[in-house]
Amino acid sequence: MNPDDPQDNPQDNPSNPSSKLKTRREILRQGVLTTVGALGLATGLELLTRRPGMAAAAALAAPSKKIYQGPYDTSEPMSALEDITGYNNYYEFGVEKSDPARNAGKLKTRPWSVVIDGMVKKPQTVDIDTLQSWFPLEDRLYRMRCVEGWSLVIPWMGFPLAALLRRIEPTSKARYVKFTALADPKQMPGVKAGVLDWPYVEGLRLDEAMHPLTLLAVGLEGKILPNQNGAPLRLVVPWKYGFKNIKAITRITLTDKQPTTTWSLIAPDEYGFYANVNPKVDHPRWSQATERRIGELARRPTLPFNGYAEEVAHLYKGMDLRRYF
Template identity: 85%
Template sequence: SLPQRVYHGPYDTKEPMSKIADITGYNNYYEFGLDKSDPARNAGKLKTRPWTVQISGLVKKPQTVDIDTLQSWFPLEDRLYRMRCVEGWSLVIPWLGFPLAALLRRIEPTSGAKYIQFTSLADPAQMPGVRDPVLNWPYSEALRLDEAMNPLTLLAVGLDGRILPNQNGAPLRLVVPWKYGFKNIKAITHIKLLAEQPKTTWSIAAPDEYGFYANVNPAVDHPRWSQATERRIGDLGRRPTLPFNGYAAQVAGLYKGMDLRRNF
């Protein structure tokens, strides 16, 4: 068997890693079905090579790049992060990827760029869930540029030292550990730099329930359920949810002076 990977970088949580079977078997990925077990069952068919990512908008170096080229630009890093779903459960996941900031420095946003928008693949031939108009396809997400530049923000290409399983968002997936899981867009095909804040998939689907920021916040409830606690998958009981999912020291400064109740 492979040696256990060691996580003691400055960004790694000290909490025990979740079971890989849970990380790869309990997923919200509506492109492959609405049940948590659907992605593991249906995502195998997705062809993740060849794959290109189109980088456009307010950047000095717009381009369409092959995924293997893209990931060869940066040294890959292991990061053990907490992941808190807006539904009230959480996992501790060993990502492998590179900081989004490294990509941004390479493509050079212009001075007018304030937001970064991501778009997923939406191919009904490979993704049975896309035939169901439960969400506005293709899935899209966005970050403010300073959030995107934070060293915690990762583009993941792997999990536990191996290539990313399809159900976890292969070949390229965003990881923003202080935000609810739905911000972590999967199977990214387009990255665009913008001057204005774009609409995002879940905030279009239910604007009163899912905001643009979606920062993990135990003090601001979902309109239908409490966000004060969460169940770590594998536990029977619940534990308190931490502000910014435990990453307040690194990211709280990004939101200084903002009313987080309004900007949820």
């Protein structure tokens, strides 16, 4: 439990209209139908893939030498690695912040295939190692803001989603990209317990997906992505709240209809499709005006679009961002 997290302690939040309202975690606990057993204390990072000869795998096995001064990198200092890998939401492995690091170590990320289908000219099923070998891997130091009011600065490694979309060639009718995650009750205690409607689904508008900031991450700080952070493939959209950044992706579907996403399905008045970070649009049960950077005591002001307004605000020109939250 974290007393600074509005989800953990909503009665201490002055914007909370009622201490009797269910917290996000309590909503999840309602869905638990069975007792969840821990999968053990394994927290291995899978530093070697099962196909050691591949160039992409070799790149992920060694630390990155890059200094984070690229055109998309934040100038803020990176969060502590133990916070990045030890404090996160990944409800397939449990509802507490420490559950993913404790329970995700045994997830098998090789072999792994990603289905690419829908309104594309080149639908296919591709092995994860082949997929990541198609593109140069880039380091990106991004801010991450959780809808719960906490934040991190994370050094991702991956490739622009736009590069993959150009390769598979969306048809002229495609308007959205739908992402589907793995939901394996044998490996994921949260899936077995039924804490959400599985599989986890997220989506982006096609122009959001094509933006150069939008990343498909396969690594973290120059090494292969830890299981608890979404291995082997996760979405990173830094101007949106963290729940948009779906982990363990198994399917990417191009469609002409806005996908019904997991959190907008379970609580549509609280979690919208767009989920752009906006300090002026409060969650119904807490303010979004400030955030707490993990590792710091004081709260800091939340930046519009999480500090990426200059790059992405034009995508929403003319939209009422209070309505389309």
